[in-house]
Amino acid sequence: MISRATADIEQVRRFNRTVARRIGVINDRFLGRGRPFGESRALFEIGTDGIEVRELRIRLGLDSGYMSRLLRALEKDGLIKTTATPGDARVRYASLTPKGQKEWNEIDRRSDDVATSILAPLDERRREDLLSAMARIERLLRASSVMIAAEPADSPTAQWCLQQYFDLLNARFDGGYNPANAQPADAHDFTPPKGVFLIARATGEPVGCGALKSAGPGIGEIKRVWVAESARGLGIGQRLLEELEEAALGFGQKCIRLDTNRSLTEAGALYRKNGYREVPAFNDDPYPDHWFEKVLG
Amino acid sequence: MISRATADIEQVRRFNRTVARRIGVINDRFLGRGRPFGESRALFEIGTDGIEVRELRIRLGLDSGYMSRLLRALEKDGLIKTTATPGDARVRYASLTPKGQKEWNEIDRRSDDVATSILAPLDERRREDLLSAMARIERLLRASSVMIAAEPADSPTAQWCLQQYFDLLNARFDGGYNPANAQPADAHDFTPPKGVFLIARATGEPVGCGALKSAGPGIGEIKRVWVAESARGLGIGQRLLEELEEAALGFGQKCIRLDTNRSLTEAGALYRKNGYREVPAFNDDPYPDHWFEKVLG
DNA sequence: ATATTTATCTGACTAAAGTCAGAGAATGAT
DNA sequence: ATCATTCTCTGACTTTAGTCAGATAAATAT
Missing domain, CATH: 3.40.630.30 (Gcn5-related N-acetyltransferase (GNAT))
Structure with a gap:
């Protein structure tokens, strides 16, 4: 006999597998735009408002040396610029150039496309069902974390x-x-x-x-x-x-x-x-x- | 005004982010056991019953050269052995050694731990809510794919x-x-x-x-x-x-x-x-x- | 019997991701 | 004023992931 707890754990693991595959795969490669994934991720996190490099490093969990190189690469492509923060000249501030903003918009649009491609094949009823289940999962995962x-x-x-x-x-x-x-x-x-x-x-x-x-x-x-x-x-x-x-x-x-x-x-x-x-x-x-x-x- | 469709897309994207973070992060690195992720994945897929290398390659979507090298590495660590399949000597069959089985059990246990860590902080009602939403998402993502x-x-x-x-x-x-x-x-x-x-x-x-x-x-x-x-x-x-x-x-x-x-x-x-x-x-x-x-x- | 196909393996690559040990400038603490 | 700390950067690495062009052996088709 399979215990209740075991079945629950199986359900969570199955969910992890399914979702990781369906979302991970699409997200990771599809959003790349030919650019290394790390660069895209950094570009996206810098976002329309810009961000302190320190903060960015923490968010992406990267080594400072590696981070620096990523930013250098984006800078060389003319996508971002870095400046000193007014208050503290040690801290650098990264923000998008107009070209970088364009690229960012493109990534954002693709993110939307991924979402759309998930919803499109479903009829109205199933779509609503999926969305409400997603909202619930999000909320409960938040609770569990x-x-x-x-x-x-x-x-x-x-x-x-x-x-x-x-x-x-x-x-x-x-x-x-x-x-x-x-x-x-x-x-x-x-x-x-x-x-x-x-x-x-x-x-x-x-x-x-x-x-x-x-x-x-x-x-x-x-x-x-x-x-x-x-x-x-x-x-x-x-x-x-x-x-x-x-x-x-x-x-x-x-x-x-x-x-x-x-x-x-x-x-x-x-x-x-x-x-x-x-x-x-x-x-x-x-x-x-x-x-x-x-x-x- | 935000249109209905835009809100839906936002919901999907939010879900993707949340889940990717909470599950992706834990899964990928936590399950690694110091071993390269590719090797762990292969080891896990070989599983208790073993698997034809051909099938494994398709499942993981890897180049045959790369696959071969992964298997060689696992073999060198004494975790798997490969033999010819009885029917067709071109096809190789990969299976776990006792040491590999131990390692597999460890990965499996960690997978369980990840699942448990998600469920543990929730009370009975929320746990059931989460599980049923997970089952629904799984089913609907399957439909949408x-x-x-x-x-x-x-x-x-x-x-x-x-x-x-x-x-x-x-x-x-x-x-x-x-x-x-x-x-x-x-x-x-x-x-x-x-x-x-x-x-x-x-x-x-x-x-x-x-x-x-x-x-x-x-x-x-x-x-x-x-x-x-x-x-x-x-x-x-x-x-x-x-x-x-x-x-x-x-x-x-x-x-x-x-x-x-x-x-x-x-x-x-x-x-x-x-x-x-x-x-x-x-x-x-x-x-x-x-x-x-x-x-x- | 010969040619073709299939599955795997090897060698020689490349790109991406990441680590580590300092160096240098700015800031904060004493 | 000095010392320690923080943040970023650079150079010199390693590891992981993956590609590509054959080579080889077994199986299949003609």
Whole structure:
């Protein structure tokens, strides 16, 4: 008997093979335009707006020597020019010449042709079916590539996430939100061994955060749970919560509490679903109107 | 305003990018095991059962000289051995040594790991959603890669398709089917400028056929419409029918007729959907019990 | 029996992709 | 002011991938 998990894995592998073949093959060679693939790729990434060479190197994952040579080749063909960046003369900035822009448009058109060639043979119904399945796959692959990791709460990324969180509260709450009026909690509170600050990232971009601090012996408090608008519905909140609880157990916190506001409907639902039960107010913060607690284990 | 078609194309391109990144990257390098990618691919394709070198070359699409060198390299590493095939000493047969089998298992395991790493971060509901979308995409990409082309009706592939068709009739009809009792129609009838024989192929494999012959001045007759079991529901019958009608117009046939049997339910539905209307019997063939006609244009 | 075709192999290439060790200029840290 | 770091560039490589023109042996066609 083939187990459920085995069949699932087989399905994923089959998908990988089919799609890699159908897309990879067409893409790679078809888009080449006689030019080495590496050059085309670089040209395409430089794009209409240009790009810092440093950034380009990271995106394509190339050795700096190799990158330099690629750019030299494109330059010699009159497709791009490189200039120093205003702020930092070490960093070079690559941008398309008019000739390069033409070439770029051609690559772009071919990309469209590839897409069209996939859709063309299908009738309306199947086409829509394919498109909706593609949208779903994209979204779910995005979800599956989200990584959650602890980071210092005072790191620039963490600060950025917090700002997003505060902006959200400010938009949702009647009368806005001002962190100065709320219970203070600084980076120190969200640092092991008493707390932690988690950041969820999708392909490098931060898309969510969540924090844990101590609220007395054996008690943890969850704060700052935020998921970017663009990444809602991917189960990131759930995963953050699970990881926060795990961290709490690691710190010996057997009880977790948190507060929230009724305008944060998704958060309320998440907590209830995960076995948090409502308790009387345990603080007199001006913003929360619901208080929850859960005993772990 | 962005047109509907443009948005669709954008969706396909976005999908291609996402999938190529998430799967392509992991697959290619992660599965490499320090070995050149070409060698790994060959090793994997040789697989547990071994394979004829000829077949392997076709599958990987490699030059025979290059293929030979790849095999020599794998042989030198003690991963495979090659022997002559019993029937034909020109053809070499490549198979894994025990060491090669171990290596193969490792690649296989890594493939599983890649699949698992995609599924693992998702909860049950999203996992199922992803898997079903993958199955759908696979199927629809298969449909979109089906090519229809005219071929001589006496080619081996055409003969093979016809045999499949007759086998199907034989299985479906009460009392079976014997082409000798039916109206004769030979390769000559299905040849331009009076007829044509179309074959639908998916990645090289024939998955359907359909034929057109003349049935008098300005009248065409469609025969031998068959779609492989494994390729039903992909719209191939519809596409064959459309291309046959187009061919008929090209031959100046303004009226098309055809006969069928009630046991071929899909065919009947297809004809009705495409505007064929039932007419009195126009032949006394023993097998058909429904006769259709359509005026083109 | 001879010619042709098929499958593989070898040698001699080329192009593309990528690595590594510095060098040099600009910037940031102390 | 000095030192370390960052970013790019150059030269000198290697590896991978692939092509092309025969050579060879076995099988097939005439």
